[in-house]
Amino acid sequence: QLQLQESGPGLVKPSETLSLTCTVSGGSISSSDYYWGWIRQPPGKGLEWIGSLEWIGRMYYSGSTYYNPSLKSRVTVSVDTSKNQFFLKLSSVTAADTALYYCARHHSSSSGNNWFDPWGQGALVTVSS
C-alpha cells in the first residue's frame, strides 16, 4: 500500500525559503506514469494546490512541472528517484504561507481527469520570526 510522509522544519522565518520532503514508501516513485503533488491548508481554511511534477516513462523532464499561478514565481517542485522522494521549495515566505502542507500522488490524464490519492499526513509549517 502506497504511503507518503512529509518532513521538514516546522518553523521558518519570514523572507526565508520553506523546504519540505515527501518520502514515498510501498511503491516506486518512478514505476508508473504519475504526477506527484503538493497541497496546503492554512489553519481553519480550505485546500490550495501548490504544484505537481509529472513522471513520464522513467524520465523526468524539467518542463513537466505545473504550478499554481498565484505561487509560481516562488515555488519549485523536484524529485530524487534514488531516494524515492520529491520536494517542495517555497521562497520569500510570509505569515500567509503558514499552513499544513500535504504531499499526494496526483492521478492525471490528458482528458483532464485528475485526483489526489493517497495523501500524506501533513506537515505544519509556521512562518514567524
Add this chain to the structure above:
Amino acid sequence: SYEVTQPPSVSVSPGQTASITCSGDKLGDKYACWYQQKPGRSPVLVIYQDTKRPSGIPERFSGSNSGNTATLTISGTQPTDEADYYCQAWDSSTACVVFGGGTTLTVL
C-alpha cells in the same frame, strides 16, 4: 481563472440523504472529484471521475456531474459522515488544479 463554488454548510438528519453541490462554468464538461476531511485528518478521496468510488468507500457515497454542477450524494447518512467535503476539478486552459472552498456536513 476558473473557480468552483460550494455551500459553506449542509445539515442532514441521520439516515436521510445529503447532497453537496459544486458549481462552476460548464463544470459538466470537466471531471470532478470529492474529498472527505475529518478534523485533524488528511483528506480522503471519496469520488473520482465524477461518479467512481475508490476501493473501501461505502456505497452510500455517489457522485454526478452535469451542466454547471457536480453533486456529492450521501444516502442513509451516518453520524460518522460528519466532515468537511471538498470538490476538485482541473482547468485545462491554465493547467491548474482547482479546489472548492469546502462544505461542512453536519449530521444532527
